[in-house]
Amino acid sequence: MAKYFRGKLVLLLICYMRSISAVKWPRGSYTLVRPKTGCPPGWLEGWRHQDNEDDNNKNQLADGHHFSGSFGRNMKFEYCTKDPNDINDEGIWPAGNYCILKHGTSCPPSGFKSGSIHWDDEDSRNKNSYGGTLPTGTYNRNTRIEYCCREDGSYTNEIRLPTDKPFYLLRFTSQCQVIRGMYVREEKVHFDDEDKNNKNSVTGSYPYGAGGRNHNLYYCYYSPL
Numbered sequence: 001m002a003k004y005f006r007g008k009l010v011l012l013l014i015c016y017m018r019s020i021s022a023v024k025w026p027r028g029s030y031t032l033v034r035p036k037t038g039c040p041p042g043w044l045e046g047w048r049h050q051d052n053e054d055d056n057n058k059n060q061l062a063d064g065h066h067f068s069g070s071f072g073r074n075m076k077f078e079y080c081t082k083d084p085n086d087i088n089d090e091g092i093w094p095a096g097n098y099c100i101l102k103h104g105t106s107c108p109p110s111g112f113k114s115g116s117i118h119w120d121d122e123d124s125r126n127k128n129s130y131g132g133t134l135p136t137g138t139y140n141r142n143t144r145i146e147y148c149c150r151e152d153g154s155y156t157n158e159i160r161l162p163t164d165k166p167f168y169l170l171r172f173t174s175q176c177q178v179i180r181g182m183y184v185r186e187e188k189v190h191f192d193d194e195d196k197n198n199k200n201s202v203t204g205s206y207p208y209g210a211g212g213r214n215h216n217l218y219y220c221y222y223s224p225l
Contacts, residue, residue: 046132115204
């Protein structure tokens with residue numbers, strides 16, 4: 001009898017994991033920050049190198065972070081953008097409390113509000129650069145990125161997103177959103193922006209921690225249980 005129940009338990013666990021892994025990314029086009037494990041298959045990739053403050057630079061990332069790119073006195077983040085022509089998707093983003101990065105002229109349907117963060121990058125001998133597909137924004141001597149954020153559900157309510165590989169969301173007005181079948185780890189990034197006549201700014205709905213002379217962003221790193 002015990003062997004029978006163990007077998008049933010294993011079968012139920014297998015069915016549960018298959019039901020989670022079968023979840024597809026929501027419809028539309030949007031951008032996520034690229035982790036070291038890479039982008040979902042078929043997504044478009046890009047990168048942005050930000051020339052941060054030269055003098056007494058205090059850039060800082062969480063110990064043991066999982067970002068793909070290069071980090072030190074300057075920041076180079078890499079991005080994953082869902083192809084607008086991708087047909088291997090379904091449904092809409094679930095209600096919750098989190099932010100993603102905008103790609104295109106509008107946020108995905110239902111629940112999101114848009115906003116932006118402007119970084120006043122280094123003025124002297126500025127070496128900003130970029131390549132590939134990026135979130136909606138402005139990429140010149142300074143950096144402006146647009147976001148889509150929502151707070152139409154509690155972060156404690158499990159939402160369903162793909163669980164086959166790690167990815168990042170951002171905090172909005174609460175702790176990191178709980179996602180079914182995923183472990184979450186908060187990873188803070190502190191940007192040391194231009195010291196002189198700093199013009200950092202934010203608009204609309206933007207990720208938690210941004211604003212002031214130096215921006216702070218709190219990323220939520222999700223990995224399969």
